Amino acid sequence: MADNKLQAVKLDSDEYQRFWLNLWDAKATRWDKGDVSPALRELISEKHWQLPNGQGIVPGCGRGYDAMFLASPSLHMVGADISPIAVETATKLRDTKQIPSSLVEFKELDFFSFDVPRDKYQVAYDYTFFCALHPSMRARWGERYAEIMAPGGHLIALMFPLDKQPEDRDIGPPFLLSKDEYHRVLDENFELIHYDPKCKTHDDRAGVEVITVWRRK
Numbered sequence: 094m095a096d097n098k099l100q101a102v103k104l105d106s107d108e109y110q111r112f113w114l115n116l117w118d119a120k121a122t123r124w125d126k127g128d129v130s131p132a133l134r135e136l137i138s139e140k141h142w143q144l145p146n147g148q149g150i151v152p153g154c155g156r157g158y159d160a161m162f163l164a165s166p167s168l169h170m171v172g173a174d175i176s177p178i179a180v181e182t183a184t185k186l187r188d189t190k191q192i193p194s195s196l197v198e199f200k201e202l203d204f205f206s207f208d209v210p211r212d213k214y215q216v217a218y219d220y221t222f223f224c225a226l227h228p229s230m231r232a233r234w235g236e237r238y239a240e241i242m243a244p245g246g247h248l249i250a251l252m253f254p255l256d257k258q259p260e261d262r263d264i265g266p267p268f269l270l271s272k273d274e275y276h277r278v279l280d281e282n283f284e285l286i287h288y289d290p291k292c293k294t295h296d297d298r299a300g301v302e303v304i305t306v307w308r309r310k
Contacts, residue, residue, distance in 0.1 A: 247306050
């Protein structure tokens with residue numbers, strides 16, 4: 094089974110990609126909670142957050158629960174993952190749920206290098222993806238979202254795992270985060286328009302998750 098800690102990686106590193114592929118091969122997907130994140134469900138279904146129409150993306154989609162949840166006739170979703178096993182698993186789950194591919198599709202993509210659609214994305218959801226990246230990759234993460242998001246688009250970021258003063262920040266994944274880290278890499282191109290530290294969460298993640306929405310300037 095692959096080691097579940099990764100200390101020093103470089104952007105576009107073959108070793109980094111292999112790390113995640115090995116976890117899927119070994120079925121060591123301990124981040125998978127088997128359902129939509131409670132905070133996202135609350136934001137959309139209970140607090141009725143109005144998302145822009147168009148197309149959306151969930152990088153590091155895993156089995157695709159969140160991409161399927163967000164999909165609607167007015168919002169076509171793409172679940173993206175570097176693991177072909179994840180893409181295949183998510184596609185089978187979608188078909189089992191009888192959700193048409195016209196609403197949501199799953200693609201094997203490298204978040205940092207795929208071809209961006211001409212109209213870009215109006216919605217993105219990021220959860221257990223930012224924290225999966227080595228801290229050296231965080232600035233590029235923010236730049237890439239700025240590249241793929243259309244003006245006025247909404248980036249929903251479920252911050253996890255939060256720590257006011259992260260220690261051992263280079264040991265992970267997940268790599269510890271702070272609210273300041275998101276501001277550092279997003280503020281140039283995004284405006285924080287929603288912040289809910291009391292959002293619903295999984296029991297074992299209480300206190301270390303905060304759901305946010307950022308609007309592309």
